[in-house]
Amino acid sequence: MTEGPYFSSASLGFLQTLASHNEREWFNQHKADYEALVRGPALDLIASFAPRLEQFAPRFRAIPKKVGGSLMRPYRDTRFSKDKAPIKLNVGIQFRHDLGKDVHAPGYYLHVQPGQSFLGVGTWRPEPKALAAIREAIDTSPIPWLAARDDGEFITRFELQGDSLIRPPKGYDKDNPMLEDLKRKDFIGVMALSDEQVLGDPLLDLMEEAFTGADPFMRFLCRAMGVPF
Numbered sequence: 001m002t003e004g005p006y007f008s009s010a011s012l013g014f015l016q017t018l019a020s021h022n023e024r025e026w027f028n029q030h031k032a033d034y035e036a037l038v039r040g041p042a043l044d045l046i047a048s049f050a051p052r053l054e055q056f057a058p059r060f061r062a063i064p065k066k067v068g069g070s071l072m073r074p075y076r077d078t079r080f081s082k083d084k085a086p087i088k089l090n091v092g093i094q095f096r097h098d099l100g101k102d103v104h105a106p107g108y109y110l111h112v113q114p115g116q117s118f119l120g121v122g123t124w125r126p127e128p129k130a131l132a133a134i135r136e137a138i139d140t141s142p143i144p145w146l147a148a149r150d151d152g153e154f155i156t157r158f159e160l161q162g163d164s165l166i167r168p169p170k171g172y173d174k175d176n177p178m179l180e181d182l183k184r185k186d187f188i189g190v191m192a193l194s195d196e197q198v199l200g201d202p203l204l205d206l207m208e209e210a211f212t213g214a215d216p217f218m219r220f221l222c223r224a225m226g227v228p229f
Contacts, residue, residue, distance in 0.1 A: 004201050006045040007091075011037045012114045012195060015089055022085040027074075034074070039066065042091050042112075046070045049204055053095055053108075056212045059228055060095045060107060070095055089113060099227050104130075106221050108211050117198045119207060121158060121214040122188040123221055130225045135169060135182050137224035142178050148220040149181070153213035154189065162186025187221055189214060 014037045018027070027034065043064040050062035063069030072092035078084045096107035104127055109120035126134065138145045149160070165183040168174050172182050191210055197203065222229040 004045075004048070004203055005199055006041040006048075006203065007112060007198055008037065008041070009199060011041060011112075012199070014038055015091075015112075016114050018087060019089050022087050022089070024086050027087050038091060039071070039074075042071050042093060045110075045204070046093060049095070049207065052204065052208050053211075056208070056215070057095075057108070057218070057229070059098050059222075061098050062095050090116070097222070097227055106218065106225060106227070108207075108214075108218075110207065112198055114195060117193040117195065119158075119191040119193060119210050120188055121211060121218060122186070123225070124162065124186050124188050126187070126225070131185070133226065134187060134221060134224045135172070137220070138178050138181050139172065139176065145178070145181070145220060148216040151216045153215075154217050157191045157210050157213055158189030158217075159191075160184075160188070161190045162188050189217060 014030075014033055021027075043066070046062050046069070047064040050064070053060055053062045061070065065071070067073070070093050072088075072094060074088055076083075076086055076088050078086065090111055090113035093110040093112075094107045095109070096105040099105070100107065104123065104125050106123040106126075107121075111118050111120065123130070123134075148154070163185045164180070165185065167183075168176070168179060169182055172179065176182060193206075197206060200206075219229045
């Protein structure tokens, strides 16, 4: 386990080259480079971040395992996609809630991709029951939601992104003052990172500062979903 920097210009270079050679055969031939430049540094970062995460969000987990931990698989699920490229062009790291079973659980996220890196917080495509619970919490407790959504620490770093319904969700009136938030399918905040920030020594500090700044947002979502923060 190192103390950073974790990713190098060679890490980003590997991902850039992969974009031009996105085939399993090429990837398998360069697996040693992937391990040394991408997966190894990612696992080191996860291990190093674990004690920090334990301090500010003890119900979330940083698990440095190649499979079944915080590091997402490099292989894409192409079954339902027109894009059949087999390998992801990014590194995905999710520190999810200890009660979560998959990527839809509430969590903190680091996305590393040349020119497109970012930090994420919240829940992406929550399951129908969880989504309904979040919408109900927003509808019945709009003041706490607005306080979390518009918290100064949060909005100076994160922008709410994700997909939304075109029409009001079932059971909600089109004149509901919280309609735009009720229509959300995703409750995720995104903070862009430059390549320089990804490659710099202070990356863990930056992550910790940003994630702790999203505390009200994460607390609201966890409370709405009925899980402890």
